[in-house]
Amino acid sequence: MQIGSKAAVKEVINPSVSISTKTKKSFFQRMMSQKALLAMSLPFLVWLVIFKYIPLWGWSIAFQDFKPARSLSDQEWIGLEHFKFLFSDDNFWRVLRNTIGMSTINLVLGFVTAIGLALLINEIRHIRFKKSVQTISYLPHFISWVVAASIVSYSLSLENGIVNIVLVNLGIIDEPILWLGKEKWFWVINGLTEVWKNVGWNTIIYLAAITMIDPEQYEAADIDGASRFQRIKHITLPSLQPTIIILLIMNLGYILESGFEAQYLLGNPMNLAYSENLDIYVLKYGMSMGNFSLATAAGIFKTVVSFIFLFTANHIAKRFGQPRLF
Secondary structure, three states: OOOOOHHHHHHHHOHHHHHHHHHHHHHHHHHHHOHHHHHHHHHHHHHHHHHHHHHHHHHHHHHEEOOOOOOHHHOEEOOOHHHHHHHHOHHHHHHHHHHHHHHHHHHHHHHHHHHHHHHHHHHOOOHHHHHHHHHHHHHHHHOOHHHHHHHHHHHOOOOOOHHHHHHHHOOOOOOOOOHHHOHHHHHHHHHHHHHHHHHHHHHHHHHHHHHOOOHHHHHHHHHOOOOHHHHHHHHHHHHHHHHHHHHHHHHHOOOOOOOOHHHHHHOOOOOHHHHOOHHHHHHHHHHOOOOHHHHHHHHHHHHHHHHHHHHHHHHHHHHOOOOOOO
């Protein structure tokens, strides 16, 4: 009986060593076989390190009584005082409520309208009309927020606003309403403005996912006599489910990013209680007043909460066997 090689004997005695070696070897082999992809990703990695990771040292400002004229070694360390101030400040909890409220409305309306528009566009059979609808829906995304806010303000104006004119003529309201002066309506106005501006742009990824669906599934459904609604319900939406879940997980990581331009431009003293969000709070009570430590502490809070939402959503998707980010 022949005795096997030393490598085979070693594998039998300690198989984990052999598996680990093979795994490492296969990993490096895959890397070497994808040198072009690694070279293409290198600029992005350099950008990520320079602009995302190196600046993290600035988080130390949140634990200091930071004075711009002093060097880092001369700063006074005060620990968690700025975080204690944040959590004891009534204005902070008010803007946190506003941020979560507006983000939730934007998230729900954004998903529903983008998916709905993508399904409707996909059902259009006239090619030129389909392209025209896509182009028109994309256009508001390329308008600056200054122009977009001016359009919204004029449309909601008390005297010549098209919204008031239509509602009065339809008998829905008796007299024009100063919509931007009604603070409790601001979240709805902001959500509808976000939809108008970005719904066309948000449909792009869903339309791309729809094009990846096997046409034979639709052909089989036609043969079985399925209606358009049934094809959407049993073919299109289930095929879009992985894309929807991935995008939902990613958007939950931005739950405290309700925007800045729309709130800043459409906000006024009459709706300030509902229009001011975390970003405006940082600008107003941090940057404008020279309290950079407070602004940094608020930024850290946003980042930590975003990470918690992102990892929680990803873990829930994993528990239910759904697609996930990692």
